Amino acid sequence: MNAEKQKNSSSNQIDGNLALQILQQIPTPVMAVDPNLQIIFMNQAGCRFIGKNFEEIKGTHCYSIFNSTHCQTSDCRMKKVIDGGERFTARNQVNIDDRVIHIEYTTAPLKDDNGNIIGGIEYILDNTERVRQEQKLREQNKIIMEISTPAIKLWDRIVVIPVVGVIDSMRAQQMMDTMLKEITQTSAKVIILDIHGVAAVDTAVANHLIKIAKATKLMGCRCIISGISPAVAQAIVQLGIDLGDINTNSTLEDALSDAFALLKFEVISKK
């Protein structure tokens, strides 16, 4: 194909009728509105989605049809593209005749041949299944997080609390409770908090650990934080956290031998 021909075919593009048919038959809602948010086009999937004929909704304000969380707020992405924005994708919830549907919609400005904005276009994807999956994941995560913090009496007056996963304020409070209870019940003198299994040590987690260590100290018990891997050590330094006089160890084994030393225990191997 020569250059002239190619230019021609791309400027003519395809036959308007075919273009309309394609648009009509795209299996997801596509809509266009004028600058006042009045509907000027809705494809067949869109009409099915809202359960009305195009004739019934033509000229209606889109917000009165979709009734979504973003409608008539500054979150409306259609308004944003009409006001000069380029392209937006956002999650939203529409309310059509008592049905609540989770969607993701993408908007772009509708322009005439001279590039003037004459409205907005949008297409909608049904997000219901994804939201359901996420909700399930969320519930599962919650269960995992709620598994209580175990305290293991490792030796006379030595208790280990392994910390796995994610620490949040609730969990930190739980750990604090477990520790303080353990100190009184077992008259523990050394508590080892093993953080080898935590997923991230951010400043909130570090703050909780510092508080727990302080509280144990007030009860006349030593607290050793073990399981400080190179990654954790680096994170603590990068975060600028001062662990003060809290004893730390890289491994649980080292922490245990420190605990033995603190309690003046001696481990001797039998010849």
Place this chain on the structure above:
Amino acid sequence: MKILAMNKIIEETTIDVCESVDNAVVIYTTRQMAAQIGFNEAQQFLIATAASELSTNIIRYAKKGFVILRTISKNHDSRGIEIIAKDNGSGIEDIDRAMQEHFSTGNSLGLGLPSVKRIMDEFFIESSPENGTLVIAKKWR
């Protein structure tokens, strides 16, 4: 503050955050993404920590919002991770102060935002009472 350059997006996930379990999802997803593009373990941990700071701030100060995690690329094969944290909360009153170490209105360490800036290679923050808070941070391999 300077708006960051747009990069090519390879993969993207949005995580709504409003309670601490969502923070767990942010942490694990960030680690996984960082691992996927070849950050070493210490770096994965650090980047997840930065993401966690931002989502924790959303939960604590704005109640709810979302975090977008992206793997991005520039100059053909340079890969990176982009964290976008957005909420529609009441915003940060004084960004300069919030970026200082030990400044906190939440009675905590006040090290979160300055750490994110230190850990990541690029950092952008914007906040207003009308539009809430937006933080964008990128880390390149």
